Amino acid sequence: MTPAFIGIGSNLGDSRRLVAEAAASLGGLPRSRLLRSSAHYLTPPWGVTEQPSFINSVVEIETLLQPAELLSALLALEREAGRLRDGTRWGPRALDLDVLLYGDRVICDAGLRVPHPHLAQRAFVLLPLAEIAPERVVPGLGRVADLLTRVDVAGCRRLTAAAF
Incomplete structure (x- = not known):
């Protein structure tokens, strides 16, 4: 079994529900x-x-899924949640699933780059990643906890269960 870290994001529709359902679906x-x-x-x-x-x-x-199989499964989950990939980058979306890390592998394929190419620049990835794996080493970049100290977390807020 290979450990893989998946980033989940949503800003359209019932985002809280979509993110929670995506997490459950990843376990399945x-x-x-x-x-x-x-x-x-x-x-x-x-x-x-x-x-x-x-x-x-x-x-x-x-x-046990290979990286390409994992990516294919993530894309299917996005489609099921209503995401339409129209080529727009960084725009609004019902669900976004990204392979952040896949074991200790570095992958540079046409459709998949791991570690995720912008991982070290994004507080929205590093904050939740540091919560569950602060000591994890990102190949070529260093420890997650150290990477988090280098990004601006202004405007980011951890939601409590009561906020749902």
Whole structure:
């Protein structure tokens, strides 16, 4: 089994529900099991800033799926949640699922790059990732906890269960 960390985000529709359901669905992927899930975070948009705030989370799964199989499963979950991939980058979306880390592997395929190419720049990824795996080493970049100290977390807020 390979540990994989998946970033989950949503800013369209019932984002809190979509993120929670996505985390549960990741634990139900074939030949996979959910290990840990972070709290949800309310975060400002990144890239295109004229859009609603996001709800973000990170989960850790163990999987026997190969990276391309995992990506295919994530894309299917996005489609089921109503995501339409129209080529727009960093825009609003019902559900966004990203392979952040896949074991200690570095993957540079046409459709998949791991570690995620913007992982070290994004507070909305590093905050929930640091919550569940602060000592995890991102290949070529360093410890998650150290990476978190280098990003601006202003505007990010951890949501409590009561906030749901």
